[in-house]
Amino acid sequence: MDTERAIVAEGLSKRFGPVQALAGVDLAVPRGAVLGLLGPNGAGKTTLVRILATLLPPDAGRAQICGLDVVCQAGAVRRLIGLSGQYAAVDAFLTGRENLKMIGRLSGLGRAAARRRADELLELVDLTEAAGRIARTYSSGMRRRLDFAASLVARPAVLFLDEPTTGLDPRGRLGLWRLLGELAAQGVSLLLTTQYMEEADQLADQLVVLDQGRVIATGTATTLKARAGGDRLELHTPPGQDPALLAAALAGLGSGAPVIDADVGRVVLPVRDGPAILPELAARLAATGLRVADLALRRPTLDDVFLALTGQQPTSPGHADQPGPPRRDGSRTPTAEGRAP
């Protein structure tokens, strides 16, 4: 019995028809740790969560939750886990309180205990006032919070959160981050998938980057950022001025060649020690008479990490709600993750 590690996966593989959703994934989450699972759409994040949450059997490999096998001991595993999937999985025709009471009863709580727990959680996610309304009348953020509360009903030791802040407004996102931080502080082990780099950076102790069903990187946010290189100096040229002139003026100043993004009139210069080159930068601008509209020194974000690791840009947070091109008939195409692309 593995008592040190909350989640262990070894060589997990899963294929859906022609799509290899997972191709041998290994990961381990120590008890009380927060693991951020990052990856673009179709990377296999949801499939991995579903296997760990006993919803899907793997084709190959094995996984344990607190030492219990997710296939052979699925019943026991279900008493340890909480799951908040990508959808706000709440009954739209039950009230907030009824939803949580139902989950409590189905988790084995008695009537009174289920009611108490429902009220506690409604308070926690700030839905006490709306507790008596049917969930259909809730905003998407409120449903999302109710769904999150439902995953906490049985006081899980291990919590799976599949893109937990999708559909939340910035305030709701911050509120959820705070709650997740509290849970982690109480010793709950968390695995959260996200496309929001900021979210992974903010919450996770360890990050696993998944791409096309494989783990392509693991580490802390700091070590992953180091792999993406040093700082970046971003300069925006004012309208009417050729960014190539600016790039030419910056030659040899940074740790690499300046990159021009002509569409937005931007020049990005990789630098090792940003602040140290600022005097030289100012001198060159003065000497050439070139002007800059905006200047920023930026640490590498996880977007940069992703770019460095996969050679492609991950889905930006702004588009995460409608990741794929909408199809004419409005239907959704199943993907490797078994969800809308």
Added chain:
Amino acid sequence: MTTTAPPAAQPGAPTRALADLVTVTGRNLHRLVRVPTLIVFATVQPVMFVLLFTYTYGGAIHPPGVTRYIDYILPGIFVLAIAFGASQTGVAIADDLATGMIDRFRALPMARSAVLAGRALADAVRNLFVLALMTGVGAAIGFRFHAGAAAALAAIGLAMAVGLACSWLNALVGLLVRDAESAGLAGLLGVVPLIFTSSTFVPVATMPGWLQAFAKINPVTVTVDALRALCLGGPTATHVWQALAWIAGLLAVSVPAAVARYRHTTAT
């Protein structure tokens, strides 16, 4: 918050399975009074069927052995209304699948059969209401049970058993079809040809010979004839046994198939 799981009976334990069944049934009964389409299928449609078929066909069709068409048609409308209403079970299950509710239930330490059985049990409660409503409306326009109270109760019981088979079949359809609209359509389209090629509206003897051959073995004919025998009187045993055999057969296939499917299905 502590990180220990709550003390709970084994999911497989009979008392636990029963508690889960009660909880899921309660969920569906709540929905029954809050979901507009369910209210229509449970109240408006059965009343409409009784009035429509009685007054449109009643003047033209004079089946042998009855003086009023309502006495002939009402047992048939029992089956029709119950079978149509059951299509909403396929819709609900497909919807639960699409919204992630079934994923949520499957990740809980609950009985594996409870989600489907709880839906079927709630359907049974609805069907009891529907049968009472139709009997009441029927009685107001001339329907009477002619074979005594015991046979009348047996008729209601048999109609409930038909409902159980319909619920499980539609639950299976919902799990297989996965799309709520398609599941609802499949549930209705599966029933319509069977209803119209049965003894529901007209005696089988009035149909062309080739159709009679099918109509006689049609499970709708078998169950409607059994209900009719229980409502009107006359020899009942053979009809009722045949009907029960059909219902048992359908349940023997649909229940294990639906539960097995449920255990291996996740949201798309």
